[in-house]
Amino acid sequence: MLGTDIAIDLGTSSVKIYLDGKGIILNEPSVVAYEQDTDNIVAIGHEAYAMVGRTSSKIAVVHPLCNGVISDFALAQYVIQHYLKKINGSKVVMPRVVVSVPCGITEVEKRAVVDAISASGVRKICLIEEPVAAAMGAGVDISIPHGCFVIDIGGGTTDMGVISLSGVAIARSIKMAGDAFDEAIIKMVRRKYNLLIGTRMAEEAKMAIGCVYPRKEIVTHRVKGRNMLTGLPQWADISCDEVLEALLEPAMQIIRTAQEVLEKTPPELMGDIDTDGIILTGGSALLYGFDTLISKKTKMKVFVPETPENCVAVGAGKAISFIDDMENKNYGVLNPLNAAY
Numbered sequence: 001m002l003g004t005d006i007a008i009d010l011g012t013s014s015v016k017i018y019l020d021g022k023g024i025i026l027n028e029p030s031v032v033a034y035e036q037d038t039d040n041i042v043a044i045g046h047e048a049y050a051m052v053g054r055t056s057s058k059i060a061v062v063h064p065l066c067n068g069v070i071s072d073f074a075l076a077q078y079v080i081q082h083y084l085k086k087i088n089g090s091k092v093v094m095p096r097v098v099v100s101v102p103c104g105i106t107e108v109e110k111r112a113v114v115d116a117i118s119a120s121g122v123r124k125i126c127l128i129e130e131p132v133a134a135a136m137g138a139g140v141d142i143s144i145p146h147g148c149f150v151i152d153i154g155g156g157t158t159d160m161g162v163i164s165l166s167g168v169a170i171a172r173s174i175k176m177a178g179d180a181f182d183e184a185i186i187k188m189v190r191r192k193y194n195l196l197i198g199t200r201m202a203e204e205a206k207m208a209i210g211c212v213y214p215r216k217e218i219v220t221h222r223v224k225g226r227n228m229l230t231g232l233p234q235w236a237d238i239s240c241d242e243v244l245e246a247l248l249e250p251a252m253q254i255i256r257t258a259q260e261v262l263e264k265t266p267p268e269l270m271g272d273i274d275t276d277g278i279i280l281t282g283g284s285a286l287l288y289g290f291d292t293l294i295s296k297k298t299k300m301k302v303f304v305p306e307t308p309e310n311c312v313a314v315g316a317g318k319a320i321s322f323i324d325d326m327e328n329k330n331y332g333v334l335n336p337l338n339a340a341y
């Protein structure tokens with residue numbers, strides 16, 4: 001492990017770590033549980049995720065990373081250190097790190113990411129913009145003068161960008177993604193059944209029967225929660241059509257933003273995108289019918305890579321080979337201004 005370089009995708013939903021030569025070696029929910037009185041950390045990752053919605057008043061479960069940006073610095077630093085220790089053991093010399101960040105985050109937000117990671121004793125940190133990493137992870141050669149349009153729909157944000165010549169020609173980031181879909185399901189179940197369900201239950205339903213384009217067959221899923229009128233436990237069998245109705249509005253907001261980006265895309269790049277199609281990545285790209293809906297609305301082909309949720313981490317991993325270029329002042333896809341030496 002000594003001297004091995006790694007890439008980190010600090011997502012709202014999960015932290016993924018890619019080890020050069022090995023691929024993704026860690027994928028854990030970016031969740032921390034801590035005691036509110038003492039600030040003692042009780043659980044991290046999968047263990048903390050199991051506590052979501054099930055804690056006592058003494059324990060809080062939080063996402064220290066929100067939309068690729070650090071919302072709670074101390075906890076985020078703790079999580080990053082915990083995972084780096086986990087993969088690096090007790091080795092003193094820490095690797096060089098490529099970390100993905102959303103487009104358009106501020107210098108202060110970038111610095112927070114760099115500081116949180118460098119506290120673990122990492123020798124060098126390079127930043128890569130998420131749409132660029134997503135395109136590389138999807139197998140696109142981004143160094144050529146040819147445009148490609150990537151939409152990464154994660155948990156907290158949808159990042160989209162037109163990429164050419166290793167750079168971002170135009171990009172947008174909106175806080176509308178998987179979490180918003182869960183919220184829409186919670187609202188629909190509350191309105192239709194007077195039933196209050198938790199975010200985990202809603203996410204389960206989304207993964208089981210969620211869709212943004214009509215499924216060929218009607219499927220149902222049982223959700224359990226509390227009746228808002230009686231206060232008693234209750235369940236309901238919700239159908240994919242009801243979920244479709246709930247998810248359509250947030251999905252259309254994402255598509256409208258994509259259409260705005262396309263409207264501003266220079267004509268030459270637009271021609272390339274029209275030929276190759278749109279690349280859809282991020283965990284929410286797995287939502288049934290998203291590719292079809294985008295394709296119908298934009299009148300373009302849409303391509304979903306095999307494991308869309310891993311594209312950003314894999315792309316950041318591929319960018320590890322650019323670290324040496326950066327040292328030779330041939331900056332490539334990495335952001336040299338933010339490297340910590």
Ligand SMILES: Nc1ncnc2c1ncn2[C@@H]1O[C@H](COP(=O)(O)OP(=O)(O)OP(=O)(O)O)[C@@H](O)[C@H]1O
Binds near residue numbers: 177285
């Ligand atoms: N099969 C599925 N169907 C629908 N949604 C899914 C599926 N699998 C995962 N998701 C959703 O994908 C989201 C997580 O995606 P991803 O891992 O790309 O997010 P992230 O990178 O952590 O977040 P962000 O990029 O917003 O910071 C979650 O909201 C999850 O519910």
Ligand SMILES: [Mg+2]
Binds near residue numbers: 154155282
């Ligand atoms: Mg992501």
